[in-house]
Amino acid sequence: MSSLTILTSSYNSGLYLKSFLNSVKEQTYKDFELCFEHIMPNDKEIKIIKSKKFKKLNVNYNLEKNLIPLPKAWNSMIQRSTSEYICIWNVDDLRTKNSLEIMINLLNRDKSIDFVYGNYYIVKKFKKFKGKYINESGRESELKKSMILGPFFMFRRKVIQSINMFDEQLISGADYDFAMRLARNFKGEHINYNLGYYLNSGDGLSTSKSSLQELERTVVELRYNLEVLNNNLILDAQKKYDIKNIVVNDTKVKIKQN
Numbered sequence: 001m002s003s004l005t006i007l008t009s010s011y012n013s014g015l016y017l018k019s020f021l022n023s024v025k026e027q028t029y030k031d032f033e034l035c036f037e038h039i040m041p042n043d044k045e046i047k048i049i050k051s052k053k054f055k056k057l058n059v060n061y062n063l064e065k066n067l068i069p070l071p072k073a074w075n076s077m078i079q080r081s082t083s084e085y086i087c088i089w090n091v092d093d094l095r096t097k098n099s100l101e102i103m104i105n106l107l108n109r110d111k112s113i114d115f116v117y118g119n120y121y122i123v124k125k126f127k128k129f130k131g132k133y134i135n136e137s138g139r140e141s142e143l144k145k146s147m148i149l150g151p152f153f154m155f156r157r158k159v160i161q162s163i164n165m166f167d168e169q170l171i172s173g174a175d176y177d178f179a180m181r182l183a184r185n186f187k188g189e190h191i192n193y194n195l196g197y198y199l200n201s202g203d204g205l206s207t208s209k210s211s212l213q214e215l216e217r218t219v220v221e222l223r224y225n226l227e228v229l230n231n232n233l234i235l236d237a238q239k240k241y242d243i244k245n246i247v248v249n250d251t252k253v254k255i256k257q258n
Contacts, residue, residue: 071174173216
């Protein structure tokens with residue numbers, strides 16, 4: 001059994017897939033399982049996955065024939081894995097080579113820490129390494145109100161037993177919602193190090209103009225008694241989402257906030 005599960009959901013990702021897998025292969029930490037949810041792949045993507053170059057990777061692969069939302073894919077991968085640690089790694093983001101090792105080492109060294117996160121660059125083009133540097137040092141007080149975990153956070157599997165998994169009602173805001181439960185119930189630690197390069201090209205789930213990001217942010221704000229930034233969205237949020245419960249595998253689960 002691997003100590004770490006990497007959750008990766010891939011849809012229409014032919015442009016990124018080869019470089020992503022190279023980045024995974026180059027990680028200095030090797031004791032991981034790449035849990036890969038391949039959603040409606042084309043022949044080119046399948047050919048890349050099945051190439052000899054990547055056969056040495058420990059891949060827990062699932063081909064999903066239907067279009068499913070990102071949090072449902074994450075939950076599916078969590079359920080079919082058994083590792084002590086879990087992290088998300090989106091296929092259009094790239095990590096620094098020792099990113100996983102640095103995070104794992106901190107969690108192994110201090111058992112009182114339940115999740116870790118760090119700094120990263122926001123880049124506008126894939127495979128570019130210059131952009132806006134996000135340094136989360138000294139912002140620990142914001143963990144319960146802002147999504148400062150970033151795209152590369154890692155957590156112990158045991159937290160799932162307490163706060164449950166990702167809310168499948170949310171399309172672009174499931175990680176923000178999960179972060180609010182995580183910060184309210186467990187201890188996190190910031191790593192003052194660049195963990196990777198987050199692609200923001202303006203067409204992602206949380207960055208495109210058609211995104212539900214603002215509405216789903218309002219859901220999270222209402223759910224955790226945060227300041228609502230856009231009062232005009234409150235009625236829509238209450239009408240379209242179950243504010244008091246998260247939904248996992250079509251089952252409503254009461255939120256544990258603390």
